[in-house]
Amino acid sequence: MRVTIFLGSDSDFEVVKEALDILKEFGVAANLEVTSAHRSPERTVRLIKEAEEQGTKVFIAVAGKAAHLPGVVAAQTVLPVIGVPVESQALAGLDALLSIVQMPKGIPVATVALGKTGGANAALLAVSMLAISEPGLYQKLLAYRKKMAEKVEESSKKLKEKL
Numbered sequence: 001m002r003v004t005i006f007l008g009s010d011s012d013f014e015v016v017k018e019a020l021d022i023l024k025e026f027g028v029a030a031n032l033e034v035t036s037a038h039r040s041p042e043r044t045v046r047l048i049k050e051a052e053e054q055g056t057k058v059f060i061a062v063a064g065k066a067a068h069l070p071g072v073v074a075a076q077t078v079l080p081v082i083g084v085p086v087e088s089q090a091l092a093g094l095d096a097l098l099s100i101v102q103m104p105k106g107i108p109v110a111t112v113a114l115g116k117t118g119g120a121n122a123a124l125l126a127v128s129m130l131a132i133s134e135p136g137l138y139q140k141l142l143a144y145r146k147k148m149a150e151k152v153e154e155s156s157k158k159l160k161e162k163l
Contacts, residue, residue, distance in 0.1 A: 001029045001030060001031045001051070001054055001055055001056055002028050002029050002030070002055060002056060002057045002058065002130060003023055003028055003029070003030040003031070003056065003057070003058050003059075003060060003123075003126045003130075004030070004031045004032075004033070004047075004051040004056040004058075004059050004060070005019070005020075005030060005031070005032045005033070005059075005060045005061075005062065006033055006034075006035050006044070006047070006059065006060070006061045006062065006069060006073060007032070007033070007034045007035075007062050007063075008034075008035075008036055008037070008061075008062060008063035008064065008067070008069045008086070009034065009036070009063075009064070010034050012062045012063070012064065012086050014116065015062050015084060015086055015115055015116055015118070015119040016032070016060070016062055016084070016119045016122075016123075017116075017119070018116060018119060018120045018123075019060065019119040019120055019122055019123035020032070020123070022120060022123040022124060022127070023123050023126070023127070025144075026127050026137060026140055026141075026144075027137075027140075028126070028127060028130065028137070031051065031054075031056070033047050035047055035069070036069065037063070037068040037069040037071075037072040038066070038068065041072070044069070044072055044073070044076075045076055048073055048076045048077055049076075052077060052079065056079065057079060057080075057129070057130060058079060058080045058081075058082065058126040058129050058130065059073050059077065059079060059080070059081045059082070060081075060082045060084060060119075060122045060123070060126060061073045061081060061082070061083050061084070061109075062083075062084040062086060062119065062122075063083070063084075063085070063086060063096060063099075063100070064085065064086030064087070064088045064093065064095075064096045065086075065088050065090075065095055065096060065099075066095070066096075066099055067083070067085055067086070067095070067096035067097075067099035067100050068099065069083075070082075070083030070084075070100050070103075070109045070111075071083075071099075071100070071103055071107065071109060073109075074103065074107045074108065074109045075107055080110065080126075080129055081108075081109045081110065082109070082110045082111075082112060082122040082125055082126060083100035083101075083109045083110065083111045083112070084100075084112055084114075084115075084118040084119050084122050085097040085099070085100050085111070085113075085114050085115075085118065086114070086115065087114050087115050093114040093115065096114070097111070097114060110125060112125065124141075124144075127140075127141055128141060
């Protein structure tokens, strides 16, 4: 396993469904666990250490509201941590976004967009991080970007045909 994804709650699964698909598309092994910075802190620390021992290179931590999970993970490892803020009813996810992005100096967490877009981008950022030392992944990422650009061009062409 090269990427470990922690969800603060099982209700956050929808945020990472596409992320798991993206990792699978790139052939990047992933592990998924539900753990809480507040309700199961000992479990969280244990899972981080176990993941490192099993070869995790990047962590993705998904959390809403106070969203301390990404910061707790970053405090327990020197490996890259990507935080994905989850939208909430009360503050539309702004609380989670600010919690994740406002890490103290010395304990960085890369922060992506709220919700499902953030989940997908977290997977792509993890792939980018792994691609630094893996030429095969680097090439797959280039091909992925090329395919996205081709889809944009095709969309433009189809739209012009409607005019």
